[in-house]
Amino acid sequence: MAEANTGAGSMEEPESSWCLIESDPGVFTELIRGFGCTGAQVEEIWTLEVDAFRHLEPIHGLIFLFKWVQDDKPAGRVVHDRSDIFFARQMIQNACATQALLSLLLNIRHPDIDLGHTLNSFKHFCQELDPVSRGICLSNEEKIRTVHNSFARPELFELDTPDAPSEDDDDDVYHFVSYMPIKGRLFELDGMHEGPIELADIGQDQNWLQVVRPFIEARMQRYSVGEIHFNLMALVSDRQRYYERQIQLLVHQPSPLSHTERQAEIAKLRTFVTLEQEKKRRYRQENQRRRHNYLPFIVEVLKQLGETGQLMPIYEKAKKQAKEQANQEQACNSPKNEANQEP
Amino acid sequence: MFGRQSGLGSSSNSSNLVEFRAGRMNMVGKMVHPDSRKGLVYMTQSDDGLMHFCWKDRTSGKVEDDLIVFPDDFEYKRVDQCKTGRVYVLKFKSSTRRMFFWMQEPKLDKDDEHCRRINELLNNPPSAHQRGGGGSNDGDLQYMLNNMSQQQLMQLFGGVGQMGGLSSLLGQMNSRTPSSRNTSSGGGAGSALQTPENVSVPRTPTAPSKSGSSRSSSNVNSQAGEAAGSAGSSVDADASGKNSTTSTTTASESTRAYANPFQAYLSNLSPEHGAGRSLNIDLSTALSGAEAINQLIADPDRVKSLIVHLPESEDADADRKQQIKDHITSPQFQQALAQFSNALQSAQLGPVVKQFELSNEAVAAAFSGNLEDFVRALEKSLPAGATMGSEPSGNEKKGDAETPTVVARDENTDPAAEKQEEKQK
Numbered sequence: 001m002a003e004a005n006t007g008a009g010s011m012e013e014p015e016s017s018w019c020l021i022e023s024d025p026g027v028f029t030e031l032i033r034g035f036g037c038t039g040a041q042v043e044e045i046w047t048l049e050v051d052a053f054r055h056l057e058p059i060h061g062l063i064f065l066f067k068w069v070q071d072d073k074p075a076g077r078v079v080h081d082r083s084d085i086f087f088a089r090q091m092i093q094n095a096c097a098t099q100a101l102l103s104l105l106l107n108i109r110h111p112d113i114d115l116g117h118t119l120n121s122f123k124h125f126c127q128e129l130d131p132v133s134r135g136i137c138l139s140n141e142e143k144i145r146t147v148h149n150s151f152a153r154p155e156l157f158e159l160d161t162p163d164a165p166s167e168d169d170d171d172d173v174y175h176f177v178s179y180m181p182i183k184g185r186l187f188e189l190d191g192m193h194e195g196p197i198e199l200a201d202i203g204q205d206q207n208w209l210q211v212v213r214p215f216i217e218a219r220m221q222r223y224s225v226g227e228i229h230f231n232l233m234a235l236v237s238d239r240q241r242y243y244e245r246q247i248q249l250l251v252h253q254p255s256p257l258s259h260t261e262r263q264a265e266i267a268k269l270r271t272f273v274t275l276e277q278e279k280k281r282r283y284r285q286e287n288q289r290r291r292h293n294y295l296p297f298i299v300e301v302l303k304q305l306g307e308t309g310q311l312m313p314i315y316e317k318a319k320k321q322a323k324e325q326a327n328q329e330q331a332c333n334s335p336k337n338e339a340n341q342e343p
Numbered sequence: 344m345f346g347r348q349s350g351l352g353s354s355s356n357s358s359n360l361v362e363f364r365a366g367r368m369n370m371v372g373k374m375v376h377p378d379s380r381k382g383l384v385y386m387t388q389s390d391d392g393l394m395h396f397c398w399k400d401r402t403s404g405k406v407e408d409d410l411i412v413f414p415d416d417f418e419y420k421r422v423d424q425c426k427t428g429r430v431y432v433l434k435f436k437s438s439t440r441r442m443f444f445w446m447q448e449p450k451l452d453k454d455d456e457h458c459r460r461i462n463e464l465l466n467n468p469p470s471a472h473q474r475g476g477g478g479s480n481d482g483d484l485q486y487m488l489n490n491m492s493q494q495q496l497m498q499l500f501g502g503v504g505q506m507g508g509l510s511s512l513l514g515q516m517n518s519r520t521p522s523s524r525n526t527s528s529g530g531g532a533g534s535a536l537q538t539p540e541n542v543s544v545p546r547t548p549t550a551p552s553k554s555g556s557s558r559s560s561s562n563v564n565s566q567a568g569e570a571a572g573s574a575g576s577s578v579d580a581d582a583s584g585k586n587s588t589t590s591t592t593t594a595s596e597s598t599r600a601y602a603n604p605f606q607a608y609l610s611n612l613s614p615e616h617g618a619g620r621s622l623n624i625d626l627s628t629a630l631s632g633a634e635a636i637n638q639l640i641a642d643p644d645r646v647k648s649l650i651v652h653l654p655e656s657e658d659a660d661a662d663r664k665q666q667i668k669d670h671i672t673s674p675q676f677q678q679a680l681a682q683f684s685n686a687l688q689s690a691q692l693g694p695v696v697k698q699f700e701l702s703n704e705a706v707a708a709a710f711s712g713n714l715e716d717f718v719r720a721l722e723k724s725l726p727a728g729a730t731m732g733s734e735p736s737g738n739e740k741k742g743d744a745e746t747p748t749v750v751a752r753d754e755n756t757d758p759a760a761e762k763q764e765e766k767q768k
Contacts, residue, residue, distance in 0.1 A: 323622060
């Protein structure tokens with residue numbers, strides 16, 4: 001993995017490092033807003049059946065999350081000569097999510113989406129640089145990093161972190177890869193490679209999603225063998241805005257629909273708007289919880305459960321579960337366990 | 344006399360250069376061995392000038408730790424990140440080993456002073472070194488080596504996986520000596536001792552003199568005997584840099600930051616399944632639903648006392664009971680609770696738990712990493728005469744305690760515990 005932190009501000013200084021953040025549509029959507037970009041949001045999709053997410057179109061790009069595997073050979077030609085494509089090498093592991101998101105945002109030219117000041121400045125600043133330098137600039141880009149880090153969980157406890165090496169370092173390394181159509185061609189944007197990867201041409205009348213589908217399916221196939229977790233997210237236009245616009249059109253513009261049909265359609269769209277508002281509220285709530293330090297609450301809850309005599313039963317139940325789980329794991333790992341187990 | 348027959352460090356208090364009441368937690372590799380006993384940290388200087396850093400159990404009087412410390416081998420400092428507690432760590436500069444201590448002095452006004460003093464003594468021992476360089480070392484050296492216990496010799500010569508002491512010193516003197524780090528435990532100790540004839544009390548290094556042949560022997564004691572016979576010469580001047588030879592720090596510089604440094608710590612600490620800690624009990628697995636909470640939130644006073652710890656809701660009219668339920672069932676809370684369970688069982692939460700108004704028993708359980716004791720302690724500390732909403736369960740200890748049981752009420756009294764008693768009316 002490109003763990004070169006050159007110029008990234010030494011990892012010893014926590015202020016200049018990037019935190020591990022979760023990857024879910026709420027986080028990504030709020031990240032986008034945090035960057036000052038408007039008109040876009042991220043939705044999770046569970047199927048590549050194009051019809052299943054027609055209602056989300058236009059889909060500007062896809063972000064595919066998977067467990068990173070060491071020898072991932074590019075599925076297509078790595079291009080080095082496209083200065084019109086914004087591509088940055090990934091220099092910091094934890095910045096992965098943001099990097100994948102930006103690889104899409106900084107390449108999008110769509111009337112729905114306004115990058116905003118921060119992203120536009122950044123894009124402009126790095127325009128002439130090579131991918132590695134861009135990666136370094138990104139790692140140093142304070143505004144972006146601050147937004148990214150604002151999605152990290154709070155320190156529940158403050159402790160001396162020992163220097164012991166982390167054994168699981170290579171185990172749970174997840175990686176994001178972006179896919180998007182750029183000027184009639186399908187590209188894979190992966191900061192771990194040296195440049196954008198050209199996958200295929202997109203025909204004039206083709207929906208790019210149909211072109212990307214086999215590539216993603218091939219990947220899923222590969223990883224499902226090892227039962228590797230992955231998920232897929234779509235960068236779409238802001239839904240609420242879209243629905244509101246549709247409502248406006250129906251209200252103010254002549255339409256082939258009958259009056260009743262029109263009213264029904266407007267009502268439906270209004271429901272969608274409400275759902276989107278709900279979603280945003282939920283995202284905000286989730287983020288609030290992510291940032292909240294639950295320690296005092298936990299202690300208070302446990303204390304009160306203790307006072308009401310409920311805590312021991314809960315403990316016993318948890319203990320039972322832990323035993324069951326341990327037994328299960330032993331059963332799975334038995335040959336390995338013989339070496340590890342202590343009498 | 345260097346070799347106190349009963350073992351080093353069992354000095355009378357009057358010869359202690361510094362001492363203070365403190366408990367102990369040991370970190371060896373990744374495992375933390377907690378210790379809630381009342382203890383005493385102290386340092387003494389033996390007649391040969393060697394400094395000892397010791398910890399003894401105040402109840403039994405037994406000296407459990409007695410390290411010979413050489414200048415620049417150790418650092419003693421406050422665990423800054425543990426802002427909530429008075430925890431100090433003795434860092435072995437040339438290895439990853441650490442020993443943690445938690446202050447048991449009732450007043451914290453001398454904490455800094457004690458810390459400073461320890462560091463002073465660690466690195467600038469008082470000048471008891473009447474013997475500098477020169478041949479007169481022989482007899483002392485011989486006496487020293489002949490009268491140390493096996494353990495002390497191991498420490499000196501870098502055995503038992505511990506760097507420091509003479510082995511690093513010696514490693515420095517003979518540049519062809521393989522890194523002392525390569526000697527791991529026990530029998531390996533001997534191989535670290537290459538040039539015993541250069542051994543001397545490593546005070547201020549004096550004029551270097553070339554070492555003779557290097558010898559390796561697997562028998563520490565016989566080597567010591569040989570050493571005694573050779574003309575002592577003072578420590579090579581290079582010895583002053585002795586700690587620089589060897590090490591590769593085993594600490595992998597983690598190039599990734601964690602959102603929560605505690606998560607980073609946990610990922611380093613979590614043992615393999617089945618190794619180390621017997622069972623990792625995760626309270627969140629049993630508290631994923633809100634049923635248990637229902638009973639609590641039926642009581643408006645409890646709602647009040649819970650809600651203060653939650654962030655304010657966007658919606659001013661939000662139903663507080665529902666809010667509490669929503670938080671409890673949220674993945675963020677569940678994860679935090681799992682972290683808490685794990686951390687407590689890793690015996691790292693003592694100082695943290697201490698800041699809350701829980702009984703001394705609960706705090707002690709946190710220090711020793713015993714989740715079951717912690718739970719029991721919380722069930723015991725029930726307000727006197729308070730009405731219990733729950734139906735009796737098999738594990739109840741409700742009837743027993745009128746006031747919280749406290750472990751020790753003398754110098755370990757936690758003022759918070761007293762507050763708690765008052766509070767529980």
